[in-house]
Amino acid sequence: MNEDYQKFLESKKHSIGNFGFKPTFYPDIAFDFQKYGIEKACIRGRNGNFYDTGLGKTLMELSIAYNIVLHTNNRVLIATPLAVAFQFIIEANKIGIDDIEYSKDGKFTKKIVICNYERLHLFNPIDFDGFILDESSILKNFDGKIKSICTSFAKKIKYRQLSTATPSPNDFIELGTSSEILGHMGYMDMLGKFFKNNQNSVDSGNRNIGEKFYLKPHAEKSFFAWVNQWSIMCKMPSDLGFSNDGYILPGLKVNDHVVKNASLLDIDGQVQMFNRPAKNFNEIRHEQKQTQKERCEKAFELANGKTSVYWCNTNNESSILKSIDKESVEIIGSQSIDKKEEILLAFANGEIKRLITKAKMTGMGLNWQHCNHTVFFPTWSYEQYYQAVRRFYRFGQKNEVTVDRVISDGQTRVLEAIEQKTKKAVELHKHLTINVNGSFVDNKKEFNKNIIKPNFV
Numbered sequence: 001m002n003e004d005y006q007k008f009l010e011s012k013k014h015s016i017g018n019f020g021f022k023p024t025f026y027p028d029i030a031f032d033f034q035k036y037g038i039e040k041a042c043i044r045g046r047n048g049n050f051y052d053t054g055l056g057k058t059l060m061e062l063s064i065a066y067n068i069v070l071h072t073n074n075r076v077l078i079a080t081p082l083a084v085a086f087q088f089i090i091e092a093n094k095i096g097i098d099d100i101e102y103s104k105d106g107k108f109t110k111k112i113v114i115c116n117y118e119r120l121h122l123f124n125p126i127d128f129d130g131f132i133l134d135e136s137s138i139l140k141n142f143d144g145k146i147k148s149i150c151t152s153f154a155k156k157i158k159y160r161q162l163s164t165a166t167p168s169p170n171d172f173i174e175l176g177t178s179s180e181i182l183g184h185m186g187y188m189d190m191l192g193k194f195f196k197n198n199q200n201s202v203d204s205g206n207r208n209i210g211e212k213f214y215l216k217p218h219a220e221k222s223f224f225a226w227v228n229q230w231s232i233m234c235k236m237p238s239d240l241g242f243s244n245d246g247y248i249l250p251g252l253k254v255n256d257h258v259v260k261n262a263s264l265l266d267i268d269g270q271v272q273m274f275n276r277p278a279k280n281f282n283e284i285r286h287e288q289k290q291t292q293k294e295r296c297e298k299a300f301e302l303a304n305g306k307t308s309v310y311w312c313n314t315n316n317e318s319s320i321l322k323s324i325d326k327e328s329v330e331i332i333g334s335q336s337i338d339k340k341e342e343i344l345l346a347f348a349n350g351e352i353k354r355l356i357t358k359a360k361m362t363g364m365g366l367n368w369q370h371c372n373h374t375v376f377f378p379t380w381s382y383e384q385y386y387q388a389v390r391r392f393y394r395f396g397q398k399n400e401v402t403v404d405r406v407i408s409d410g411q412t413r414v415l416e417a418i419e420q421k422t423k424k425a426v427e428l429h430k431h432l433t434i435n436v437n438g439s440f441v442d443n444k445k446e447f448n449k450n451i452i453k454p455n456f457v
Helices: 002-012 032-044 057-072 085-094 117-122 136-140 145-154 172-181 187-194 217-229 281-303 315-324 337-348 382-389 412-434
Strands: 046-051 075-080 100-102 112-116 128-134 159-163 195-197 213-215 231-234 252-259 308-312 328-330 354-358 373-376 401-408
Touching: 032 046, 032 057, 032 231, 046 057, 057 075, 057 085, 057 112, 057 128, 057 159, 075 085, 075 117, 085 100, 085 112, 112 117, 117 145, 128 136, 128 145, 136 145, 145 172, 159 172, 172 187, 187 195, 187 217, 213 217, 217 231, 252 281, 281 308, 281 315, 281 373, 281 401, 308 315, 315 328, 315 354, 328 337, 373 382, 382 412, 401 412
Parallel strands: 046 159, 046 231, 075 112, 075 128, 100 112, 128 159, 252 401, 308 354, 308 373, 328 354, 373 401
Antiparallel strands: 195 213
């Protein structure tokens, strides 16, 4: 009975190591660093592929999927954000993969099946031996509905791959959700091993104010070495020891435009002598409401006559922009998935001059190198800002990209927060690159003492 119980405990453990196979297919057009990534991901079997935008994640994901098909003679499901599926079909044709289709209803006849995250519930994991999550940072919300669906779906599938350009750029603990869905160390196990609870802390030297958990100083090297056991992070090919030729981007010009808030009413309806910077989320929302018309007018002034994208945050902002800019087309949440895809495809093909959308809906996975101007209404989210800008500022862009950020004079703290989170994202990448060859041993204390039972048992 003890041996059976030990086997039961072993089966419940999160593990790390290689669970894959040696790949046999590499596209002729793949660069050396991409072939390296394909091989490493296939050998590991369960891997996080954190390559920056424009480094060919789609090509690598398709190559990994095709290698799983060749190895298992079974199907692979690739989940993508809205309107990204067609890009996989186009890329597959380029590299000679024709056993692929986009399914909107859960039905399929090909070995490689593409679906949107919103339609994942229509599929059965029993039908697949491989599961690839494109733009997997959608998992960052630990309590999120999509994360729960993806995690339960992946549990029964042998080969799992995550792919995104921004794995938890401003919060290290979000990497726990990625590790868990891959079947490695669980989220709560990771917190206990590498992090310390920051609540009610009286540490005067605490540099992590406002964070629920922070990385233990003595565990930093082990943490980043552990992350590198199950993922690859790459901002440039040189991070993996390859040449950067052909991957030098043109310039990125960021302009900040401040609109004056003429109202002296604060969030409680009290009259102030002068406007002061908003400090918290509620005050920011109040500031946004008071200046939405002025900010939208400024946005139109900056984008008029150009091919551009307006990134707004609320339905009111979207409606105002649409009423001002008659040539623009807006995407709103109430539209059907098919309607949203139709608009996004039209913009990608140059049929729409200016697009109004929200970063939380369409900020991931889309390639818009034909456009080199955007107007962005900043929020606290670094990831939304980074991903929105990277729709244009990515490898393959031929022109300098201009980003016009429009805020009110009370929203200066939002820009400060984005700059701070940008620095933390750089820190994450630096540590992962430095520790890319580090080794991590998960030392566990084994209980080998005799169990003393009470006399009445």
